[in-house]
Amino acid sequence: MEQRLFALQRLSAMVMAPFVLVHLGIILYAVRGGLTAAEILARTQGSLFWIPFYSLFVISVAVHVPIGLRNILIEWARLSRGAASVCCFLFGLLLLSMGLRAVAAVGGLLS
Amino acid sequence: MEATKAAQRTLKVRIARGTEDGNFTTYEVPWRENQTVLDVVTEVQRRIEPTLSYRFACRVGVCGSCAMTVNGKPRWTCRTHVSRVEEDGVIVIEPLRNMPRIKDLVVDMSEFFDKWKKAGSTFVGTATRHEPPAAVSPTSKKRKMADAAIECINCGVCYASCDVVAWDKEYLGPAALNRAWTLFNDERHADPKDVLKKATSGSGCNSCHTQGNCMTHCPVSLSPTGSIAGLKKNALLQFLKGGD
Numbered sequence A: 001m002e003q004r005l006f007a008l009q010r011l012s013a014m015v016m017a018p019f020v021l022v023h024l025g026i027i028l029y030a031v032r033g034g035l036t037a038a039e040i041l042a043r044t045q046g047s048l049f050w051i052p053f054y055s056l057f058v059i060s061v062a063v064h065v066p067i068g069l070r071n072i073l074i075e076w077a078r079l080s081r082g083a084a085s086v087c088c089f090l091f092g093l094l095l096l097s098m099g100l101r102a103v104a105a106v107g108g109l110l111s
Numbered sequence B: 001m002e003a004t005k006a007a008q009r010t011l012k013v014r015i016a017r018g019t020e021d022g023n024f025t026t027y028e029v030p031w032r033e034n035q036t037v038l039d040v041v042t043e044v045q046r047r048i049e050p051t052l053s054y055r056f057a058c059r060v061g062v063c064g065s066c067a068m069t070v071n072g073k074p075r076w077t078c079r080t081h082v083s084r085v086e087e088d089g090v091i092v093i094e095p096l097r098n099m100p101r102i103k104d105l106v107v108d109m110s111e112f113f114d115k116w117k118k119a120g121s122t123f124v125g126t127a128t129r130h131e132p133p134a135a136v137s138p139t140s141k142k143r144k145m146a147d148a149a150i151e152c153i154n155c156g157v158c159y160a161s162c163d164v165v166a167w168d169k170e171y172l173g174p175a176a177l178n179r180a181w182t183l184f185n186d187e188r189h190a191d192p193k194d195v196l197k198k199a200t201s202g203s204g205c206n207s208c209h210t211q212g213n214c215m216t217h218c219p220v221s222l223s224p225t226g227s228i229a230g231l232k233k234n235a236l237l238q239f240l241k242g243g244d
Helices: A002-030 A037-044 A050-075 A081-106 B002-007 B037-048 B110-118 B141-149 B157-161 B163-167 B174-184 B192-200 B213-217 B224-240
Strands: B010-016 B024-030 B067-070 B073-076 B090-094 B101-103
Touching (some): A002 A050, B010 B037, B024 B037, B037 B067, B037 B090, B073 B157, B073 B213, B141 B174, B157 B174, B157 B213, B174 B192
Parallel strands (some): B010 B090
Antiparallel strands (some): B010 B024, B067 B073, B067 B090
């Protein structure tokens, strides 16, 4: 279990590294001449690049963050491994559902 | 005679007493040339406070029994000269951190040794007494890695210095994992995979934050941090190969 989580956290970090760089790069590029919500939505809605890119980004965040948070709860909040696992599993589900919902909305899949 | 008396300086020693935190008694002892912190504790116990409890055995940095916290840092008191640690003629001596205190400067090291076993540190041979001794090349990579970590004498200084141990009472600690690393690299050991399994389970090597306190304070300059990094790397490789 611990070894699996350790490996998953490292692997998800490796997946996220290029995502973060592309994410920041696109923000800098896109806002260079000012930006409105309508312009953003015009680019993202129905985009075959944007939707899968951010779906994978959200999934890797939902894997990576709860594992780190679990360690913090065990070490600093002195929670038992079981309690920390349950809390962080639920938090991971919350991140995943909120993230995917945002991707679906900005990607125009809900309209 | 007068000159000698005038030159006799005294050292203030604040020693943690009893079983509760924050209970200190201050003693004054003659400040001598080439005096170690262990000499000071012994002088206090022999001349001023016979009820003072502390541990020591060899007095020369071989046994590791006399480790205490001196001015906030864990050290072997027998290898620490007063001149190196005194601050304005004062030294503060406390028991080692992270282990339950028995009395004064003595801590209960049971959990430290229990974790040593839990980390998969027991050697299991494959040869019988009828076979010749194993020929392990001193130049082999594994032998060199084991050699770099083998000189640990279990004094508990690294365990006391480790913040992860302070946060997570289940964490196996630097000494136990350092031992597991030497055994993992021992070519004669029957089951190195089992060592990895035990060293990574629960609050094992993966809990280490690589802060390096163990490495900084180790009196024999070992690097348990490096040993733990080796365990992490090999465990991860084994996991990715599907060995779990």
